[in-house]
Amino acid sequence: MISFCLRLEVMFVKQLFEIDCDPQCGFMVRSHDKSETVEAAMKHVKDAHGKEVSQEDTEKMVKSV
Numbered sequence: 001m002i003s004f005c006l007r008l009e010v011m012f013v014k015q016l017f018e019i020d021c022d023p024q025c026g027f028m029v030r031s032h033d034k035s036e037t038v039e040a041a042m043k044h045v046k047d048a049h050g051k052e053v054s055q056e057d058t059e060k061m062v063k064s065v
């Protein structure tokens, strides 16, 4: 039972969210926190590409790793 609990915990800790920009840009953000990933990606698109993206659209780009 203890090992089962520990394994669940490890799986949770290893859960990562990732957003990739286009390959030419090469920007990639990874975080354990989904909203943090989305925020960082939105900031990147604004700063590096001068584009505004909605939080909803950015959330669609999130991949679980």
Ligand SMILES: [Zn+2]
Pocket: 021, 022, 025, 026, 027, 044, 045, 048, 049
């Ligand atoms: Zn980019």
